[in-house]
Amino acid sequence: MNRIEALFARTERKVLSMFTTAGYPALDDTLRVCRALQDAGVEMIELGFPFSDPLADGPTIQRSNEQALANGMSLKVLFGQLKALRDNVDIPVLLMGYLNPVLQYGVERFCAACAEVGIDGLILPDMPVDEYKETYQALFAKYDLRSVFLVTPQTSPERIRMLDEITTGFLYVVSVASVTGNKLAVDDTRKQYFQRIHEMKLKSPTMVGFGIHDRQSFEESTAMLRGGIIGSALLKVLETSKDIEADVRSFVADIRPVV
Amino acid sequence: MVYHVDQRGFFGFFGGSYIPEMLVPNITELQSRYLEIIEDASFQAEFRQLLRDYVGRPTPLYPARRLSEKLGYPLFLKREDLNHTGAHKINNAIGQILLAQRLGKRRIIAETGAGQHGVATATVCALMGVECFVYMGEIDMKRQAPNVRRMQMLGTKVIPVTSGSRVLKDAANEAMRDWIAHPEDTHYILGSAVGPHPFPDMVMRFQAVISEEIKTQLPAQTPYQLPHSIIACVGGGSNAIGAFAHFLDTPSVVLIGVEAAGKGLDSGETAATIARGREGVLHGSKTLVMQTEDGQITEAHSISAGLDYPGVGPQHAHLARTGRATYVSVTDEEALVAAHELARLEGIIPALETAHALAYLPRHQAGPDQPVVLCLSGRGDKDMATYCPEA
Ligand SMILES: Cc1ncc(COP(=O)(O)O)c(C=O)c1O
Numbered sequence: 001m002n003r004i005e006a007l008f009a010r011t012e013r014k015v016l017s018m019f020t021t022a023g024y025p026a027l028d029d030t031l032r033v034c035r036a037l038q039d040a041g042v043e044m045i046e047l048g049f050p051f052s053d054p055l056a057d058g059p060t061i062q063r064s065n066e067q068a069l070a071n072g073m074s075l076k077v078l079f080g081q082l083k084a085l086r087d088n089v090d091i092p093v094l095l096m097g098y099l100n101p102v103l104q105y106g107v108e109r110f111c112a113a114c115a116e117v118g119i120d121g122l123i124l125p126d127m128p129v130d131e132y133k134e135t136y137q138a139l140f141a142k143y144d145l146r147s148v149f150l151v152t153p154q155t156s157p158e159r160i161r162m163l164d165e166i167t168t169g170f171l172y173v174v175s176v177a178s179v180t181g182n183k184l185a186v187d188d189t190r191k192q193y194f195q196r197i198h199e200m201k202l203k204s205p206t207m208v209g210f211g212i213h214d215r216q217s218f219e220e221s222t223a224m225l226r227g228g229i230i231g232s233a234l235l236k237v238l239e240t241s242k243d244i245e246a247d248v249r250s251f252v253a254d255i256r257p258v259v
Numbered sequence: 260m261v262y263h264v265d266q267r268g269f270f271g272f273f274g275g276s277y278i279p280e281m282l283v284p285n286i287t288e289l290q291s292r293y294l295e296i297i298e299d300a301s302f303q304a305e306f307r308q309l310l311r312d313y314v315g316r317p318t319p320l321y322p323a324r325r326l327s328e329k330l331g332y333p334l335f336l337k338r339e340d341l342n343h344t345g346a347h348k349i350n351n352a353i354g355q356i357l358l359a360q361r362l363g364k365r366r367i368i369a370e371t372g373a374g375q376h377g378v379a380t381a382t383v384c385a386l387m388g389v390e391c392f393v394y395m396g397e398i399d400m401k402r403q404a405p406n407v408r409r410m411q412m413l414g415t416k417v418i419p420v421t422s423g424s425r426v427l428k429d430a431a432n433e434a435m436r437d438w439i440a441h442p443e444d445t446h447y448i449l450g451s452a453v454g455p456h457p458f459p460d461m462v463m464r465f466q467a468v469i470s471e472e473i474k475t476q477l478p479a480q481t482p483y484q485l486p487h488s489i490i491a492c493v494g495g496g497s498n499a500i501g502a503f504a505h506f507l508d509t510p511s512v513v514l515i516g517v518e519a520a521g522k523g524l525d526s527g528e529t530a531a532t533i534a535r536g537r538e539g540v541l542h543g544s545k546t547l548v549m550q551t552e553d554g555q556i557t558e559a560h561s562i563s564a565g566l567d568y569p570g571v572g573p574q575h576a577h578l579a580r581t582g583r584a585t586y587v588s589v590t591d592e593e594a595l596v597a598a599h600e601l602a603r604l605e606g607i608i609p610a611l612e613t614a615h616a617l618a619y620l621p622r623h624q625a626g627p628d629q630p631v632v633l634c635l636s637g638r639g640d641k642d643m644a645t646y647c648p649e650a
Contacts, residue, residue, distance in 0.1 A: 050555075051554075051555065052423070052555040052556045052557075053423070053428065053432055053541065053542075053556050055279070055432045055435045055436060055439075055542070056279040056281060056436070056439060057436075058436075059422070062422055062423075066423075069555060074551075074552075074553035074555075075553060075554075076553065098540075099277060099540050100539050100540045100541070100548070100550070100554040100556075101553055101554035101555070102554070103538075103539060103540060103554065104537075104539065104550065104552065104553065104554030105553075105554070125279040125280065126277045126278055126279050126540065126543070127277070128275060128276060128277055128278075130267070131275075149280070150279065150280040150281075151280065152280055152281050152283075152284075152442075153442075154281075154283075154284040154442045154443070155280065155283070155284070156284075159283075163280075174280065174281060177281065177439065177440060177441070177442045177443075178439065178440050179436045179439055179440060182440075
């Protein structure tokens with residue numbers, strides 16, 4: 001079974017997932033950060049491959065992208081590092097990023113490389129749904145890669161149903177109309193939105209993300225959903241960290257104690 | 260061959276809409292409504308009236324006598340510099356503000372490079388009494404300072420962009436981010452024929468008034484029925500596509516786009532995307548893009564802020580691929596020389612962007628009976644610090 005599905009089948013409690021940027025803070029930190037996350041109790045990782053123009057991201061992820069690129073990160077370098085992925089972590093890992101680097105690498109070659117190193121799924125937010133259905137869906141399936149789609153507070157109910165049908169692995173519930181990294185406040189409007197998603201009884205597990213930064217925002221935003229994803233808040237910790245393992249451990253423990 | 264957009268928002272291989280889900284509601288709304296709105300008679304009436312009474316259209320098609328003598332072929336300048344605010348950008352800004360009103364949007368955002376599109380957008384927002392925010396790269400704010408002050412006087416908030424390379428590409432990123440954060444009340448007046456569908460087609464439609472006028476002015480004012488060739492500078496490609504639009508399906512008319520070579524095509528500091536780009540995705544469309552092997556967008560370089568962009572409109576990528584239009588390039592140096600020459604020979608100080616199209620003219624092949632039309636996209640007031648640094 002694909003590791004993502006196995007994870008949702010195995011546990012009833014809220015799934016804690018984190019996003020980090022490959023090649024950040026230092027080029028060779030990719031697997032070190034992944035292992036630190038797993039050791040700290042994180043259950044799923046979205047590993048971002050950097051892009052020069054991350055137009056859905058706020059300043060924190062922009063900076064991590066710039067730094068990773070300056071460090072020399074590229075898809076080629078990343079797949080080299082990821083050869084040792086499954087010697088280091090056994091939790092599900094998805095690659096997340098913008099479409100252009102994937103197109104330049106070659107979509108099939110990219111999928112094959114993902115399968116070879118043990119990547120479980122992809123999140124490509126600027127990949128058009130039509131193009132996915134026509135070309136990429138079959139390719140991703142061939143390499144046993146899940147493909148995660150996003151919904152936002154402005155997504156119409158019909159489109160949410162459609163995205164729930166085509167998404168695999170889980171459905172990414174964007175918490176608020178914003179780029180990444182703005183601290184989320186779970187007010188009544190947010191609660192109604194999460195409630196609305198909950199009541200739609202979607203077939204896919206729902207993971208909420210964007211702006212989750214502490215225990216309160218994690219607990220409140222996941223109350224009616226399957227789990228949550230934290231990105232910028234983790235990158236802020238990594239940005240200034242002198243001891244990645246210890247800092248990741250205490251950051252994750254603040255969000256949710258290890259069981 | 261079809262040169263226009265298809266049902267799915269593509270020009271052949273190029274175009275489409277490669278956007279994150281956060282932008283889908285706004286883009287879908289535009290895709291489903293733009294044609295119905297633009298083609299409506301009341302829209303057309305208001306658009307045409309503003310172009311006439313406010314912008315000052317039609318702009319003259321001026322026979323450049325002294326320059327023609329020098330070049331050996333009859334040259335006509337399509338005087339977009341005489342538009343209100345000094346460039347072709349206002350044609351699109353008027354069209355989009357009328358569209359935004361019909362969509363019920365009360366907040367306007369825009370990106371700008373040279374500041375001409377920013378000034379045009381600030382102007383139409385003042386005219387309509389709506390709030391306006393313009394994103395502009397920090398570097399461009401310095402090199403086009405007069406336009407920053409114009410926007411501010413018009414009541415627009417100019418937001419300096421400090422991310423990335425701090426020029427036009429980054430300003431467009433920030434405008435997209437703003438739109439993501441304001442999904443309901445905001446319209447993004449994109450300033451060139453780039454971006455996700457329907458922007459390239461929509462901007463082309465608003466700029467097409469340039470070629471519509473050329474098509475009637477030339478036979479009315481000269482012995483010629485049709486231009487032999489049309490020449491325009493290409494940043495994102497809006498003035499060029501506007502000047503080409505009504506001649507796309509007339510194969511005898513030679514279409515030439517002039518890109519900014521910067522310090523030279525192979526200097527590593529260039530903005531000639533069609534010459535040096537590969538297929539890729541930038542700002543929501545599949546087009547030609549200057550990028551690394553890994554698909555990272557590279558920084559463009561041009562002395563002209565309005566051409567300093569590593570992508571190009573998808574319709575131009577298609578016209579280049581199909582051979583319908585030809586794209587050439589000129590360097591920073593050549594553009595500067597051409598600007599000074601036009602000033603001395605015709606008494607017209609062109610924008611630095613336009614100066615690129617002018618610099619190509621001596622290389623252009625045309626005979627004494629072959630009328631050449633050049634789109635004089637803007638005036639050079641904003642560029643005085645570059646043209647005459649001591650002053
Ligand atoms: C006068 C003028 N011409 C040309 C351009 C380039 O844009 P486009 O290629 O969209 O016409 C600009 C952009 O700022 C401009 O100000």
